[in-house]
Amino acid sequence: MKQRTEADREVAVLHPEGRLAGEGAAALRKEAREVLGSGRHVVLDLAGVKFTDSEGLSALVSLYRTAMENSKAVALCSLPRNLRSLLELTRLHRVFDIYENEALAVSAIRAGSAG
């Protein structure tokens, strides 16, 4: 996890980078749990993700579940092509709220329409 930025007090934006697999997937789980634990919604900007495998998918689903348990919203944005294909293949694209870019994702969460 290279960066975490705060859109405002209610929404944190995570920018995972590199491989969403193995250690990268574990790091995302951890980071997401912290943010959700602190009571904020999460936007996951995935522009920097180079490769995703089933462990990466699993981390995304886990994040989603944790968010639901905490009554928080999750939105994904800026999906690289491979990751979008993988979500479509596994039908997970229907589970997640997905936006073209961070601004759209943040404002959707603020408007309460995401997650």
Next chain:
Amino acid sequence: MKQRTEADREVAVLHPEGRLAGEGAAALRKEAREVLGSGRHVVLDLAGVKFTDSEGLSALVSLYRTAMENSKAVALCSLPRNLRSLLELTRLHRVFDIYENEALAVSAIRAGSAG
């Protein structure tokens, strides 16, 4: 062989680059034969050589033999560390005239002291 420059009408400088092995070694043989065939002495500037194996050594020895057959001189210069070690290991450092840099090699050949 990325470059060939002419120090003067009598001396050509070859700058092999990359791997002095396999195709790189074959390219050096060919280039050297052309230069020697055209009646010039050869300076071999080896600064750009990243790796040398026994086929590279073989190309250097072959170049030296062809030069002798043509009564031309050969000088090596700017040897990377690995190549110098390899020449020392095989005692070929006593066969070749070796100089720190191109200027020294060229002037040695002009002075008739190399090769």
Next chain:
Amino acid sequence: MGDHFEIAVPSRASHLGVVRAFFRALCEECPGFRLEEREVTEIQLVLQEACINVIRHAHAERPDLPMRIRITIDRGTIVLEVHDRGRGFDPDAVPEPEAAALQEGGYGVFIMKSTMDSVEAVHTGDGFVLRMTKLRVPARREVTSG
């Protein structure tokens, strides 16, 4: 037919990088191994999933055992064979994951089956081979245009 390329490394997640680098090197360095970018990405993912399963399921208690990957490529097909010393499994019996159920696991075999043209289980004397075949894009084109 076709050329065989093989790699075997201990069954540890920390060695997945070597498997990836090996495959990348095949793609970059071997004449005759020219895949389209999309094929490279797909095969990398499939290899990753197959290896993760060897690590997690077949050799969970014996990470020192080798996971052995064999790639055979010719103009028409790519065959991936992932060998382990476990008891194997039947890929046809693995159910499709249900996204709506928010399943966290069970995506690997589905990804392999969706990406490759066939996924077969082969039980060998010393273990198990998951053999996966993909028809190559250029070959398909030849068929279409011929």
Next chain:
Amino acid sequence: MGDHFEIAVPSRASHLGVVRAFFRALCEECPGFRLEEREVTEIQLVLQEACINVIRHAHAERPDLPMRIRITIDRGTIVLEVHDRGRGFDPDAVPEPEAAALQEGGYGVFIMKSTMDSVEAVHTGDGFVLRMTKLRVPARREVTSG
């Protein structure tokens, strides 16, 4: 003991790049495979020489046969085993090259013997293994300082 890493590719010069990339990947990606820069360079050269010999001598007429390289590494040693299906040879019987004679060949085995701490010939049921061992630099230091 130690972890085993293996690669097998057809015996063609065009595949030497994959062998190199494999070894580089081991050095870069595998924890526990941290070699000093000088060791990396030396081992690359030894692998290159051993593979060239398989291509040129053992499998000259059968480039489709695999050259199989196995690397075993632990804290104290690196063992390189290069397997071919040829009749093998006796490395001790290969004469040192004579630079003064302007020999163009015959440097490979000499380089391997000079670089490694031991070079042994092992005849197997299906061919020949050149087994080369090198004591690792850190291990030597431990011996010196202990």
